[in-house]
Every structure is written in structure tokens, then in C-alpha cells.
Amino acid sequence: MKPLNSTERFSLGRLFDARLLPLLITLALFLLMFGYGSVAYRGFFSLQVFLNLFIDNAFLLIVAVGMTFVVISGGIDLSVGGVVAVTTMISATLIQNHHLSLWVVTPLVLGMGALFGAFQGVLIQYFRLQPFIVTLGGLFLTRGLCFLINIESITITDPVYTSLAEYRFAIFGCFVSANVVIALVVFAVAIWLAHYSTFGRVIYAIGGNERSAMLMGLPVARTKVLVYTLSGFCAALGGVTFTFYMLSGYGLHAQGMELDALAATVIGGTLLTGGVGYITGTLFGVMILGVIQTLITFDGTLSSWWTRIAIGALLCIFCVMQRLLERHSTGKKRDSIGHQKGVKAAPPARQPEAASLGPNLTLEQPHGV
Amino acid sequence: MNQTSNTGGMRARGAALARHPLFLPLLALVALLLLNRAFNPHFFQIVNQDGHWFGSLIDILNRASPLALVALGMTPVIATRGVDVSVGAVVAISAATAAVLIGGQMHIVNGVETYASNVPMSVAILAALGVGLLCGLWNGTLVAWVGMQPIIATLILMVAGRGIAQLLTAGQIVTIYYQPYFYLGAGYLFGLPFAVYLVAAVLGLLWWLMKHTALGLFITAIGINPVASGFAGIKARTITLCVYAFCGLSAGLAGLLISSNVKSADGNNAGLLMELDAILAVTLGGTSLGGGHFSLIGTLIGALIIQTLTYTTYSIGVPPEANLVVKAIVVFVVCVTQSDVVKKLVIRERMTLEGGR
Numbered sequence: 001m002k003p004l005n006s007t008e009r010f011s012l013g014r015l016f017d018a019r020l021l022p023l024l025i026t027l028a029l030f031l032l033m034f035g036y037g038s039v040a041y042r043g044f045f046s047l048q049v050f051l052n053l054f055i056d057n058a059f060l061l062i063v064a065v066g067m068t069f070v071v072i073s074g075g076i077d078l079s080v081g082g083v084v085a086v087t088t089m090i091s092a093t094l095i096q097n098h099h100l101s102l103w104v105v106t107p108l109v110l111g112m113g114a115l116f117g118a119f120q121g122v123l124i125q126y127f128r129l130q131p132f133i134v135t136l137g138g139l140f141l142t143r144g145l146c147f148l149i150n151i152e153s154i155t156i157t158d159p160v161y162t163s164l165a166e167y168r169f170a171i172f173g174c175f176v177s178a179n180v181v182i183a184l185v186v187f188a189v190a191i192w193l194a195h196y197s198t199f200g201r202v203i204y205a206i207g208g209n210e211r212s213a214m215l216m217g218l219p220v221a222r223t224k225v226l227v228y229t230l231s232g233f234c235a236a237l238g239g240v241t242f243t244f245y246m247l248s249g250y251g252l253h254a255q256g257m258e259l260d261a262l263a264a265t266v267i268g269g270t271l272l273t274g275g276v277g278y279i280t281g282t283l284f285g286v287m288i289l290g291v292i293q294t295l296i297t298f299d300g301t302l303s304s305w306w307t308r309i310a311i312g313a314l315l316c317i318f319c320v321m322q323r324l325l326e327r328h329s330t331g332k333k334r335d336s337i338g339h340q341k342g343v344k345a346a347p348p349a350r351q352p353e354a355a356s357l358g359p360n361l362t363l364e365q366p367h368g369v
Numbered sequence: 370m371n372q373t374s375n376t377g378g379m380r381a382r383g384a385a386l387a388r389h390p391l392f393l394p395l396l397a398l399v400a401l402l403l404l405n406r407a408f409n410p411h412f413f414q415i416v417n418q419d420g421h422w423f424g425s426l427i428d429i430l431n432r433a434s435p436l437a438l439v440a441l442g443m444t445p446v447i448a449t450r451g452v453d454v455s456v457g458a459v460v461a462i463s464a465a466t467a468a469v470l471i472g473g474q475m476h477i478v479n480g481v482e483t484y485a486s487n488v489p490m491s492v493a494i495l496a497a498l499g500v501g502l503l504c505g506l507w508n509g510t511l512v513a514w515v516g517m518q519p520i521i522a523t524l525i526l527m528v529a530g531r532g533i534a535q536l537l538t539a540g541q542i543v544t545i546y547y548q549p550y551f552y553l554g555a556g557y558l559f560g561l562p563f564a565v566y567l568v569a570a571v572l573g574l575l576w577w578l579m580k581h582t583a584l585g586l587f588i589t590a591i592g593i594n595p596v597a598s599g600f601a602g603i604k605a606r607t608i609t610l611c612v613y614a615f616c617g618l619s620a621g622l623a624g625l626l627i628s629s630n631v632k633s634a635d636g637n638n639a640g641l642l643m644e645l646d647a648i649l650a651v652t653l654g655g656t657s658l659g660g661g662h663f664s665l666i667g668t669l670i671g672a673l674i675i676q677t678l679t680y681t682t683y684s685i686g687v688p689p690e691a692n693l694v695v696k697a698i699v700v701f702v703v704c705v706t707q708s709d710v711v712k713k714l715v716i717r718e719r720m721t722l723e724g725g726r
Contacts, residue, residue, distance in 0.1 A: 076520065123701070127708040130658055132452070132520055136645055137700035144693025151690060251690075259528050272521050305535035305636070312529020316511075319525065323515055 022269030022321060023281045030284050033291045041298040048174040053290040058179035059084070059242040059254075061286045064261040064268075065190045066234025068282045071265050072194070073227045074207040074274025075131035079120065080235040081257035082142030083113055085250070087239025089146045092154035092249025095161055102161050110236045116142070117232015121225035131228075139258065146251030153250035156243070165244040179241040186237065190279045203227060207274030263315045264289055271322055288314070390655040394670045397653070401677045408685050421557045425680070433676035434564035435460070435623040435630075437669055439643055440650035441571055442619030444668045445612045447651050449591045450660025451512060451519035453613060456620040456647055458530025459504045460640025463624030465534040467497040468543040468634030471550055490550055494625060501621015502614055504530070509613030513606040527644070534636035544633045554630030564626050568669075571619060575665055588612065592660030649696060650675055652703055 038045030054061075063080050070077045087109045094100045094108075116138065123134045156162065168175035194200040202223045205213040214220045242254060266272060267288055268281030292310045296302045405425070406412045415424035439456050446453050470493035487493075504526060511522035545551075556563040579585030590598040591605050599605045623643075628634045652658060653674050654667025678699070682692045705711060 123705070127705055127710050129704045129708055133648070133652070133658055133700065133704055136648070137697045137704070139697075140645065140693045140700060141697035144691060144695075144697060147690030148688070148694060256528075259524065262524065263528060266521075272518055303535075303540055305532040305540060308532030309529050309536065312525050312532065315528060316525045319511075319517055319521055320515055323517055327516070 020269075021325065022318065023278050023284075025321070026268055026281055026284045026288065026318075030288050030291060033288065033295065037291065037295050037298060041295075044294075044298055046174075047172060049294065051171065051174050051176050051180070053287055053294065054180045054183065055177050056245075056293070057286050057290040058177070058183035059238040059245060060257065060260055060264065060289070061183045061283060062186050062234050062241060063238035063257060064264040064282045064286050065186055065279060066231035066238075067258075067261040068265045068268070068270055068277055068279055069190070069194065069203060069227050070131075070231045071262075071270050071272060072207045072274060072277040073203045073224060074210065075124065075224070075227070076135065076262070076272075077117075077120075077138075077228065077231045077235075078132065078135040078258045079116075079138030079142055080231065080238070080261055081254045081259075082139040082146075083116060083232060083235035084239040084242055084254040084257055085146050085252070086142040086149075087113060087236045088243045088246065088249040088253050089149050089154070089251060090249070091240065091243045092156050093149055095158050096154050096156050096249075099158075102158070102164070106240055109240060110233060113236020113239070114229050114233040117235070118225055118229040120232070121228030124228065125221050125224045143251065149251075150249075151251070153248050155248045161244075162247060165247055177244070179244050182237070182241055186234065187279065187283060194277075194279050199223065199226070204275060207276070209275075260289060260311070263311050266322070267314055267318050269318075271326070272319070273326065390664055391667055391670065394654055394667055394674065398670055398674050398677065401674060401681060405677070405681055405684060408681075417560065420560055422560045427562065429673065429676050429680055430565050431562040432680075433672050434562070434568045435626045435640075436643065436646055436650060436675060437568045437672035438571055438619045438623040438626070439640075439647040440654075440668045440672045441568070441575060441665060442616040443647045443651050444654075444656055444663050444665055445575070445588050446519070446616045447648070447656055447658060448588045448660055448663035449609055449612055450595070451609070451613070452648065452658075453505075453508060453523045453616045453620075454520060454644045454648075455504065455508060455523040455526035455530055456616065456623075457640040457643040457645075458527050458534065459501055459617055459620035460624040460627060460643055461534035461634075461636050461638075462504060462530055462537070463497040463501045463621035464628035464634040464639045465537040465543065465636050466500045467493050467550075467625055467628050468545050469537050470496055471545055471547050472543065490547070493550075494553075497625050498618060498621045501624065502618045504620070505614035505617020506610065508617065509610035512613060513609040531636060534634075534639070536636075538634060538636045540636070542633050542635045545628065550629050551632060552629070554626045554628070564630075567622065567626070571622070572665060572669060579665065584608070589661055589663070592662070646675055646696075649700060652707075653699070657707070 034050075037049075043049070063084060067077055067080060090109050090112070091105050094105045095102065120131075120134050120138050123129050124131050164178060167178050169178070169181065194203070202213065202218045202220070205216070205218055206220055206223060210220060238257075239254075243249060246253065264285030265277070265282050266285070268278060268283070268285030270277030270281060289311060292314075293307055296304065296306055296310075402412070409425070412425050415422050415427060417423075439460065443453055443456065470488050471490060472487040508523050508526060511517050511525070512519050515522070552563060553567075554564060558566055579588075587598070587603050587608050590601065590603055591608060595605050620640075624640065627639055648658075650671035651663075651668050653671035654664050654669070656663040656667060675696070678695060679692055682695060683689060687695075
């Protein structure tokens with residue numbers, strides 16, 4: 001824990017442009033890739049191809065927005081892919097096999113997603129567990145629940161559901177699906193939440209320095225639980241839109257989506273150490289993932305696995321870039337290992353408590369093999 | 370604690386035993402085994418057929434070996450307060466490398482089946498291990514020299530790795546037709562599966578390194594405080610790099626075992642979710658995710674617990690899909706009981722009890 005002194009505050013202010021840099025690079029990269037596609041492939045440069053990016057990635061955008069909040073707060077949520085899958089599964093089962101109305105099922109699954117997120121948040125906040133391991137357990141749990149409900153894929157043929165899923169809004173002779181509208185509403189609300197609400201500011205403060213935020217009297221515990229609740233809600237909403245998109249529920253849906261959402265967040269310029277991030281950046285991160293897929297589809301000779309390799313490579317470039325910026329802004333070039341997040345947050349929080357625990361706990365247990 | 374040792378006797382020794390870090394994992398393993406015994410009276414039976422030992426216990430040992438290898442490699446990584454989430458992908462890459470290099474065709478020469486591999490088997494094995502090592506070095510470089518968070522650094526390979534594995538196998542499931550290669554994953558040596566000896570060798574090597582050199586101390590020191598250990602003269606970066614490299618190597622070895630056992634390599638599904646199982650095994654064994662304390666034997670027990678759990682869900686008729694849910698519940702329970710909050714509660718209980726006496 002290091003208090004912000006005046007010189008550091010000054011340097012942070014000076015480096016505001018540097019922190020915006022990843023966002024600008026992301027934007028430039030998106031334009032470059034879209035431009036390349038337009039030149040290289042016939043029929044690429046059209047409004048519909050651009051809108052298809054939204055149509056095919058609406059659910060990812062929603063999930064990634066939730067993930068962005070978690071990452072800004074300094075955590076991580078690996079359970080989102082599982083939550084999406086279990087949402088498609090529950091929706092499909094209730095609608096198809098139990099003939100419940102769409103208007104009953106959707107609020108129900110959204111509530112379940114939020115509740116599950118809150119459960120993870122409570123474990124993380126009040127039991128001081130690592131977000132990584134808790135949400136990993138969440139991933140296991142949700143994926144397992146899918147297969148407990150049904151091993152097969154359930155196709156939805158309910159007329160109300162399909163008509164809503166196939167509804168198209170016309171824009172300048174082109175069209176978007178209802179999913180896009182939902183995603184854009186989520187996006188707008190997220191921008192307001194992140195940049196114009198108290199809740200958002202507390203999240204940034206927690207991500208910057210949790211202990212300082214606590215000492216400032218900010219509601220850290222409540223906000224952290226709420227952040228995971230929000231992420232669970234977004235994942236469930238992503239699951240609802242995914243059900244619209246696929247018109248089926250299946251336990252293997254959205255496999256690896258947590259990685260895609262995380263990649264979109266990072267590529268969008270959100271720092272994985274927390275405290276810095278932009279919802280708009282996440283939008284462009286999602287768009288870049290979409291453009292990679294579209295480019296590979298238009299090319300036709302490249303196989304689908306190049307998508308993953310390209311995403312991995314981009315992720316690598318952006319992480320290294322973040323790291324360099326971070327070193328630049330903190331001015332510390334030496335202790336790269338020591339400058340990880342866990343190191344920054346964990347020891348000061350734990351040691352004073354350990355001292356009061358009694359003689360046997362102050363000593364770390366010897367590393368028995 | 371002092372009070373109890375003063376009163377002395379069996380109670381204190383029993384209490385000390387119960388506080389041993391390996392007590393809970395062992396208890397869990399024994400309980401699981403007994404549960405199996407309750408459902409299947411022949412569970413502990415081991416029979417010797419044609420000089421090979423067969424039985425449920427041997428089966429669990431054999432099937433747990435790839436996971437045990439990965440988890441053993443992961444243990445030092447977690448001890449340095451890191452994590453390697455790419456091991457599943459590395460398993461897939463290594464399996465793909467071995468399968469593509471060996472490939473093999475079956476020819477029938479004069480009515481006798483003969484097998485030919487594309488390249489000598491030793492070369493293929495070395496290449497697969499080399500690829501694993503390379504992946505580990507890549508992760509280690511990102512963590513130690515670029516200074517990324519371990520989760521993120523290894524996430525890159527986790528995302529790209531399956532793509533690379535599919536690139537190697539051209540998106541196909543590559544089947545291996547080369548008899549000698551199957552020995553690795555399915556062969557027997559002195560009556561026991563060969564894979565078990567591999568695990569024992571890796572465990573032995575790690576044990577020796579940790580106990581008879583200062584490496585164990587260094588790793589623990591890095592886990593407790595990387596900066597301070599650097600000031601104390603430990604080459605934190607080099608050791609971190611080596612730890613990740615070893616993790617990649619052992620994942621590569623696990624990839625060999627898996628591809629040899631199923632006689633094929635599937636870029637998409639080989640080692641799927643294995644990183645999670647490995648982390649779970651390490652945690653179950655009493656290694657703290659906060660770093661600074663680890664137990665190799667504990668990891669081995671953790672891997673056995675997970676395999677026994679899988680075996681149990683199959684044998685008592687729970688649908689295999691429930692396996693994931695059971696694992697999730699285990700993760701939550703283990704984490705919550707290991708958490709500082711619960712530990713503090715337990716300590717307080719014990720203190721009030723002892724104070725009251």
C-alpha cells in the first residue's frame with residue numbers, strides 16, 4: 001500500500017494521455033483491419049458487414065461489459081461462459097419442455113444469474129478468497145448444472161420466441177436483430193454506470209487501491225459484491241441473447257467465452273491490474289474479435305483455428321504494451337515480479353491480522369514435502 | 370499449543386497429527402476409498418494376471434498419472450504465488466506434436482503386422498517434450514522478465530494453444546498406428562503401469578531438488594515476498610523462469626501419456642479443463658494459492674482424490690455429468706475452509722475452549 005503523494009498524483013495526471021493510448025491503438029487497429037478487409041475482399045466494405053459484427057457479437061459485448069467492470073475493480077470472472085451456457089439451457093428447458101412464457105422465463109434466468117454472481121462476490125469479499133479460484137469453481141458448477149439438466153441440445157420452436165429472435169430492425173436498407181438493440185442499451189447503461197455514477201467511481205477506486213478506498217470510507221465490500229452481481233447479470237443477459245441467436249440450449253454453448261470476453265476487455269485497454277478501463281474500449285475489443293472472424297470467413301482458405309491464434313497474439317501484444325505503459329507510469333523498472341497485483345494488495349492486508357492470531361500462526365508452516 | 374504440550378500424552382500427539390498439513394487430504398482420500406468399498410466389495414481387490422496387477426486401485430493410479438504429472442509441475446509455480454492456466458493447451462500441443470511426428474502406418478508384410486513411424490520414436494518424444502519446455506519458457510519469460518500477472522501471461526497460451534494444436538493436426542483427430550508408442554500410456558513394467566513409474570520419477574526428482582538443494586527454500590521465499598527474496602540475493606527471475614519451464618515440461622510429458630493412452634491426438638479436447646483439475650489437485654493437497662507454502666506429496670494425494678472422485682461418480686451410478694458439479698462443490702468447500710476467516714474462527718473457538726479448561 002502506498003499513499004498517493006503529490007508528485008505521483010502529478011505524474012498520473014501527466015500520463016493521462018499514455019493511459020488513453022491503448023484505446024486509441026485499439027480504435028486504429030479496428031479501422032486498419034476493417035480497411036484491409038475492404039481492400040482485400042470484394043463485398044467486405046458494406047454497412048451490412050459492419051452491422052453483422054454487432055449481430056454476431058451482441059452476446060459477447062454484453063458479457064464483456066460485465067467482465068470489464070470486474071476487471072476494473074481488480075478481479076476476474078471466469079464463470080461467465082458457464083453462466084451463459086446454463087442460461088441457454090434453463091431458458092430452453094422451461095420454454096420448450098415446460099411451455100412457460102418468455103416473459104416469465106427471462107426475468108427468472110436474469111435473477112438467477114445475478115444471484116449466482118452475488119454468491120461468488122460474497123465468497124470473494126467476505127471469505128477473502130481469490131476471485132480466480134472462486135469463479136473457476138463457478139465455471140465448473142454452471143457447466144456441470146447444464147449437463148445435469150440435459151445432455152442433449154434443446155432446440156426452441158416456441159413461436160413467440162422465434163418470432164422475437166428473428167425480428168429485424170431496418171437501418172438504411174440494412175438490418176439488425178433485437179439482440180443488437182439489447183446490447184447497445186446495455187452498453188449505454190454501462191457507460192453511465194462506469195463514468196457518471198458513484199458506483200462506477202467506487203469501482204475505479206477499489207481497482208486503483210482497495211485499501212485506500214476502504215480508508216476513504218467508500219463502501220468497498222458492498223460494491224465488490226455488486227460488481228460480481230452485475231457480471232453475473234450481464235452473463236445471464238448474454239445467455240438470453242445467445243439463446244435468441246442460436247435458438248437452442250446446450251451445455252457446450254459458449255465454450256471459452258470467458259476467454260473471449262477477457263481478451264476483448266484487455267484489447268479494449270482495460271488494465272488487468274485494475275483501476276483503469278473504458279467501456280468504449282471493450283466495444284472496440286469485441287469488434288476486433290468480430291473483424292478477425294469476418295476476415296477469416298471472407299478469406300475462405302484460412303481455417304477456424306487461426307481465429308484463436310490471432311486472438312492469442314493480439315492478447316499478447318496488448319498485455320506487453322500494458323506492461324510497458326505501467327512500468328513507464330510507475331517509473332519502477334526493477335522489481336517486475338514484485339509488482340504484481342497480488343503482491344501489492346495481499347501482504348499489508350494479511351500481516352497485521354496474522355500477528356494477532358496467536359503464536360502458532362505467525363510462523364508460516366515449513367514447506368513440508 | 371503450549372498448554373497442550375505441557376499436559377503431554379497421546380492427546381497432544383493426536384492433535385499434532387490432526388494438525389499435520391497432509392492430515393485432511395489423506396482423510397478425504399481414505400473416506401472416498403471407503404465409500405467405494407461400501408458400494409463395491411471387490412474395490413480393494415488386486416489380482417495378478419499374466420504378471421500384471423489389475424484392480425480398481427491400480428486403475429485409479431494409472432488414470433491419475435497424467436493429472437498427477439501436470440499438478441506436480443504446477444505445484445512449484447503456485448508456490449511462487451503464480452499459476453499456469455495454459456497446461457491444458459500445452460498437453461494438447463505436445464500430444465499433437467507426438468501424434469503428427471509418429472503417425473505411423475500399419476503394413477502387413479508376409480501376413481505379419483508391422484508398424485512404421487514417420488520419424489524415430491525417440492525423436493518424436495523429445496520433440497513433444499521440447500515443445501512443452503518451450504511453452505513453459507514462453508510463460509516463464511512473460512511472467513519473470515516482462516512482469517505480467519501469471520494468470521494473464523499464461524492465459525495467452527491458453528487461448529492460442531488449442532489453435533496451435535489444431536494447426537499442427539490440421540484440425541483433424543490424428544490417430545497413431547505405432548505399437549511401441551502405446552507402451553508409454555498403456556504398458557506395464559514389473560507388473561505395474563509404466564505411467565506410475567514416470568510419476569514416481571518426477572516426484573522423486575522434485576523431492577530431491579526441494580529437499581537436498583536450496584531450491585525449495587528459494588521457491589518458498591519468492592512466494593512469500595518476491596521483492597524481499599530478491600534483496601536477499603535470490604535470483605527470483607531465473608528461478609521463476611525455471612519453475613514455469615518445468616511446468617511446461619511436465620505438461621508435455623502428460624500430453625505424451627494421454628496421446629499414447631488413447632492412441633490419438635485431438636487438438637480440441639486433449640487435456641480439456643485439465644488446468645482446472647491440476648489447480649484443484651494442488652489446492653486439495655494443502656498448497657496455499659497465496660504462495661509460500663507447498664507440499665508435493667499433498668499434490669499427489671490431491672490428484673488421487675480427483676481421480677477417485679471421478680471413479681466414484683461413475684461407479685455409484687451418479688451421471689458422469691455430475692462430476693463437474695461435485696468438483697465445484699469441493700472447490701468451494703476447500704476454499705472456504707482454507708480461508709483466513711474460517712481459520713480465525715476455529716482458532717478463536719479453540720482458544721476459548723482451552724481458556725475455559
